[in-house]
Each structure stands twice: as C-alpha cells, then as structure tokens.
Amino acid sequence: MKSPTEMLEAEHRVIARVVGITPVLVERLEEGGVIEQDILKSIVEFMRIYADKCHHGKEEDLLYPALSDKGVPMQGCPIGALVADHVSGRSLVRHLSDFAEAYARNEPEAYIGLISSLRGIAALYPGHIWKEDYLLFPMTNKVMNPEELDTLYRQFEQVDLSIGHDTLERLTLLAGDLERQFG
Ligand SMILES: [Fe+2]
Numbered sequence: 137m138k139s140p141t142e143m144l145e146a147e148h149r150v151i152a153r154v155v156g157i158t159p160v161l162v163e164r165l166e167e168g169g170v171i172e173q174d175i176l177k178s179i180v181e182f183m184r185i186y187a188d189k190c191h192h193g194k195e196e197d198l199l200y201p202a203l204s205d206k207g208v209p210m211q212g213c214p215i216g217a218l219v220a221d222h223v224s225g226r227s228l229v230r231h232l233s234d235f236a237e238a239y240a241r242n243e244p245e246a247y248i249g250l251i252s253s254l255r256g257i258a259a260l261y262p263g264h265i266w267k268e269d270y271l272l273f274p275m276t277n278k279v280m281n282p283e284e285l286d287t288l289y290r291q292f293e294q295v296d297l298s299i300g301h302d303t304l305e306r307l308t309l310l311a312g313d314l315e316r317q318f319g
C-alpha cells in the first residue's frame with residue numbers, strides 16, 4: 137500500500153534541501169557577497185508552490201482535518217502548533233520575496249531584511265519537519281486505519297495532479313540544483 141505519510145516525508149526531504157542552503161546564503165551575504173536575483177526568486181517560487189501550496193496544502197486541507205475526525209484536537213498540541221508554523225513560514229517567505237525585490241533595487245534596508253528572512257526560514261523548518269516526521273506521522277499511522285490512509289493517499293495524488301506533475305518535477309530538480317550549488 138502506498139503511504140500518505142511516506143509521501144509527506146519524501147516531500148520533507150526535498151524541502152530540507154532548499155531550507156538547508158539558507159544558512160549558506162546568509163553567510164555569503166554577511167561576507168559581503170552577492171546573491172543573484174534568480175536564486176532568490178527560485179527559492180521564493182519553490183517555497184510558495186512546492187512547500188506551501190502542495191505540501192502544506194495536503195497537511196492543512198486533508199491530513200489535519202482527517203486527524204481531527206479521529207478525535208485529535210485542532211487547537212494546541214500538536215496540530216495548532218504545526219498550523220502556526222505554516223503561518224510563520226508563509227510570512228517569512230512573503231518577507232523574503234519583498235526583501236529580494238528591494239535587494240535587486242539596491243535599497244539599503246533590503247540586506248538586513250534578506251538576512252533575517254533567510255535566518256527565520258533556517259530556524260523554523262528543521263524543527264517543524266522533525267515534529268511531523270517523528271510525532272505527527274507515527275501518530276497518523278496509529279489513529280487512521282488502512283482504508284482511511286489509502287483514501288488520504290489518493291486525495292494527495294489529486295493535489296499533485298491539480299498543481300501539475302511537470303511543475304512538481306521541475307521544482308524537485310530545482311531543489312537538487314540549489315543544494316549542489318550552495319549546499
Ligand atoms: Fe507541516
């Protein structure tokens with residue numbers, strides 16, 4: 137049987153590649169180096185489509201409600217905290233996008249803003265991924281029965297289809313490219 141939590145874990149590995157380069161970019165900026173606009177735009181696009189729309193979408197729209205149906209509370213630990221992380225992630229990516237544009241225009245406050253949004257992303261995601269991989273997903277596999285897990289997997293496939301396999305494939309390759317370039 138295809139596992140919905142394994143699908144999400146595999147996506148975590150791809151997201152971790154992109155998140156993993158953010159400290160390297162911070163270091164480069166702090167050493168006075170320049171980061172090309174294309175790189176920053178690629179990270180923003182990856183975080184918006186792959187990490188947020190596709191991955192967080194599967195979690196917030198399908199997994200968390202399915203867990204709620206099984207009696208897991210939507211507020212507090214663990215789901216409320218995970219949703220709050222997604223909200224913070226969205227805000228950091230919005231800042232990254234805004235500061236990347238300001239950085240391209242050589243605006244003086246852009247440098248500090250760019251560093252703080254990259255640092256925020258680097259600080260947020262590893263812990264978030266850990267909480268899901270080691271707490272939420274094992275719990276999911278315990279509270280949901282095989283048919284329910286299978287239904288969730290099929291719903292996840294529909295999300296991939298709605299975004300487009302080509303787009304997801306391109307962004308997965310982009311994550312590998314970024315890691316090779318900066319990792
Ligand atoms: Fe999440």
Ligand SMILES: [Fe+2]
Pocket residue numbers: 144148191195265268
């Ligand atoms: Fe996740």
